[in-house]
Amino acid sequence: MQVRVRFAPSPTGPLHIGGVRTALYNYLFARQQGGKMILRIEDTDQTRFVPGAEQYIIEALTWLGIEFDEGVHIGGPFGPYRQSDRKPLYRQYAEQLINDGWAYYAFDKPEALDAKRKEYEAQKKTFQYDCTTRIDMENSISLPAQEVNRRLDAGEPYVVRFKFPENIDITVHDLIRGDVTMNSRLLDDKVLFKSDGMPTYHLANIVDDHLMEISHVIRGEEWLPSAPLHVMLYRAFGWEDTMPQFAHLPLLLKPEGNGKLSKRDGDRLGFPVFPLEWHDPKSGEISSGYREQGYLPQAVVNMLALMGWNPGTEQEIMSMEELIKLFNIGHISKNGAKFNLDKAKWFQHEYFQQLSDEQVADMLEKQLTEHGITADRTYVVKVAALMKERITFPKELWDTCSYFFVAPTEYDPAAIKKRWKAGMTTHMAKVIEILDTVPFEYDAIHQALLEDYIKGNELNMGSVMNSLRLAVVGKTVGPDMLTLVMMLGKSETINRIQRAINTIGEIEN
């Protein structure tokens, strides 16, 4: 049997990171099984449509390297792949269910249903449209056939509801959780077909999954409660023998406390919950994205893959290719996972280190341009190589290595206090003298400055070298001091030291 899986988001806004994980798991499974990955847009709720959301979804998954074989953006033999484009298709299936006694027309107005719910609520009960209450409502079961036909002919709005059998156990076999059984008595007669002529999710997803020959439905746990309905639908249509297998994924939880990860949490705790930055077309609100924060797509993929799944070994760093090889549904965990920012950063750091010097140089060059600086490519690459291991995000580049390109204009007061001791101006003047007289080569300077001058005079290595660093860099962080001096060149280094001597001056302590 050909494995065919689908990712079926609703274009109601930016794709949530939990949705991204669902897409990823579908993708990994499809690739590993040599199957097909399909993108289907579930836009049956026209009131929730958000412009740009569909494009966002495609762009986000493309950025992450999650590719499709068929879908709304590339077509395929089972199209169309947007449910609104399949609208004419669904009515006949709803009618088929009615004709076979699996569904019925219901004419209840939304206000009438609301009133009913309130009435029940007043008695501390919950109204449910089911086998015990449908006889009291306005539908083709409670109303005489004549009346039903009259209303239909008169064009009265109606919905189609599923007619759950009264008391049967329905078992859903879930690949992650095993058998889950629910009794039909507790399930309500869900609306299958809405009065606006569109199907609900329940009808559309069964019809489409069947027509598109989907073999495995891998989706979020929030669908588990309605899975029995879906199983019943397959049964009602007579498609049970080709029904897809189900796997309900655990939820992604917020980092603190409990509950589903939401947009708010991300903004509050300083990490994105969306793959890409999102500009809300209505409110104008901007939500940050992993891409814009500088996360590498491989890092996001790797991190997401391990939130709810593991390869069964202790390996944690895995490329997409390895994930595809190693992925298996059996190792998906049952419990929800809390998002952990530190771990996300760790993955990012790991993948950032795998970048080539050239790639980091590209990032750095872009930032230099923003600061109006042009520099020699070879020099930029050298800086990139030196700085790479010290940072996690591209945006840290400029802040941590600007001194390679511009002289410091101020000196860290804390560092002055700690390192610039009495007599330091004399030592710095001596450093200038050494740089000026000794051949400007790493080993020669090293010998003259570190060995002969500092060690020879039993000076404090930490103090002198850090003061030198303070003078040249402006603060006491950075790569190997002499490497830096060699890169800056003789005159630039001397100028910087001289300026520091003039600016900081002699300290008495």
Add this chain to the structure above:
RNA sequence: GCCGCGUUCGUCUAGUCGGCCUAGGACGUAAGAUUUUCAUUCUUAAAAUCGCGGGUUCGAAUCCCGCACGCGGUACCA
């Protein structure tokens, strides 16, 4: 309320049909080593009486029952 799912170090988790678990790894944390500084790297440590209570068994994190807690669902939303 009702229904369903879940519950192992702070976090992600290993643990697949009971014994090799005096519960392993990773992130984070702490200490140390290396380094002229920072970062990296390396070493070590602390950290879960396996939600609680009962069983079953020679033996349970692993099986059964009850309870608690958390989450999800309970829309003409997906």
